[in-house]
């Protein structure tokens with residue numbers, strides 16, 4: 001079997017799957033449940049100098065995604081220091097505390113959290129805007145008062161995330177977490193004709209499946225821009241999702257929405273699926289697989305001439321799903337095996353994303 005244990009900034013983990021800051025780690029008991037669910041590390045809910053006043057309702061599921069208008073923890077930071085972190089530390093897992101928001105808040109809180117025994121600090125930059133300066137000041141404030149690793153968490157709203165990542169590392173960041181939820185967004189209750197979520201605007205921030213491609217691109221860009229560990233977050237729900245983030249350069253992965261929707265056993269399930277995937281694909285370790293997509297795509301030139309899909313007749317079940325979905329009408333079934341009409345095929349690749357048994361493949365590189 002592949003070895004999925006890892007070490008991120010001196011934090012030893014049995015696997016690289018951890019919660020992302022949010023309701024799965026809203027207090028000490030929840031963090032113990034996350035550990036029992038099989039996570040390799042714990043990331044606590046964000047704290048700030050004042051408890052948050054969270055609008056209600058604050059969560060709404062949309063398929064495997066959700067909108068939320070939660071803020072940071074509504075528990076006082078003193079309670080976190082006195083009780084909640086201690087419970088998390090009792091699990092023996094590495095504990096990353098999340099805190100926000102500006103340099104003043106962070107300068108005051110960071111040394112207190114270090115003293116409480118947490119192993120690293122994640123800085124939420126969610127409300128700091130798209131200019132790197134407030135984030136840089138926040139990192140410097142955290143670094144000045146502490147000696148544990150500091151990892152800013154970047155928002156997908158940042159236009160040039162590579163520039164942000166470079167600025168973060170220059171300011172002393174030891175690693176980077178990406179991404180937070182994406183927004184603002186809106187969902188409307190068709191019965192009341194009102195925005196569903198409870199803030200004044202009714203806005204929410206989207207997470208889960210819907211943001212995975214955004215998150216993956218951000219992680220890929222950050223990992224190409226800087227040489228520090230990146231924790232990839234955004235739409236991770238399966239071991240294959242986790243593998244994609246690691247191939248894009250992530251050293252570890254964070255899961256929030258899937259943990260809300262499925263419960264804490266999600267961490268162990270994703271870790272087991274990752275191990276199975278890596279073993280089947282001959283990756284011996286996380287380090288072996290980390291950044292493989294960056295290396296493979298280096299210097300790659302885009303293509304404009306079509307390749308045509310090939311069907312593995314032994315794997316094809318004749319289900320007809322690809323036939324139904326080929327917008328160019330280039331697929332038919334013959335003797336329960338999909339057939340490609342090259343005169344009609346555009347080489348678009350869509351059919352390969354439909355086949356559940358991966359019987360139809362297209363080779364461009």
Ligand SMILES: Cc1cc2nc3c(=O)[nH]c(=O)nc-3n(C[C@H](O)[C@H](O)[C@H](O)COP(=O)(O)O)c2cc1C
Nearest residue numbers: 020021022046068070179180207208234235256257
């Ligand atoms: C209900 C909810 C609450 C969240 N609270 C926080 C938080 O307190 N601090 C933070 O940095 N991110 C918070 N997030 C963002 C998640 O940590 C994560 O970055 C984002 O949801 C994308 O990951 P996912 O698709 O696995 O949920 C929250 C997300 C949700 C859905």
Ligand code: SF4
Nearest residue numbers: 316317319320322355
């Ligand atoms: S979707 Fe896959 S299994 Fe189904 S007919 Fe097409 S190639 Fe065969």
Ligand code: SF4
Nearest residue numbers: 326345346348349351
């Ligand atoms: S590559 Fe596109 S056009 Fe060709 S068979 Fe598949 S879905 Fe149809």
